[in-house]
Amino acid sequence: MFNEDESKITIEIRDLPVASSRRTLKSYTSEYDEVATAVPDTGRKLERCVAVSFCLLSSQQKSLDEERDELKRQLNLTTSQQKSLTEERDELNRQLNLFMPASQQKSLDEERDELKRQLNLTNHYLNQGWVYFGSSFYYISSVNKAWQDSREDCLQRGADLVIINSEAEQKFIRQYPKYIWIGLTDRETEGVWKWVDGTPLTTSFWRSGEPNNYRGGNEDCVELTLDWNDVECEQKKLWMCEKKMAL
């Protein structure tokens, strides 16, 4: 008969091709007991034990094979579903192109981007205290500066001193505090008034008796009170910037 220690057999399988099948088999006590009862011979019992162990291994191998086959099946299913989705997407694109040519889509995209850009810019100006009127944003300063420094400030803000193109614009600006610089000057040629964008003066709103080049003729810049007056450019005044933007 076997002693107790012999009833626990450990067999290591080293030569199976699949690495995962190299496992330590141990303590198949119950299987061994069955074998020990049926076959009294020690050698045969061992053979039977090994045979039982191989059976178990084969069974595990089979189970692994089945698992692999199932995974392959699922992978194929996924690939097939993906192919079907790709085809569906292509068909939708084809129908969309039929309905709306690519050039039209591009144009809509560009329009959307432009609207976004304008919206961002509008928010930017409104947040900085600019006011929208007609087709421009307007900014009025809170400090006084000479005409040229005032203009520099407007340029730094992406704008220029205000250009008054119409009576409506003139009326709009008259609501603001008196004595503000506007973008009109005759510094280049005395008596030839030009706006800061280089355009000549056509519609004017001079106060009666102005421009008068008062006291020595050095009045080359224009302030807006209710109407316009030419004054020396070095005087320090509030100013108004204008940024044209059609919304």
Ligand SMILES: [Ca+2]
């Ligand atoms: Ca204007």
Ligand SMILES: [Ca+2]
């Ligand atoms: Ca002058």
Ligand SMILES: [Ca+2]
């Ligand atoms: Ca004057």
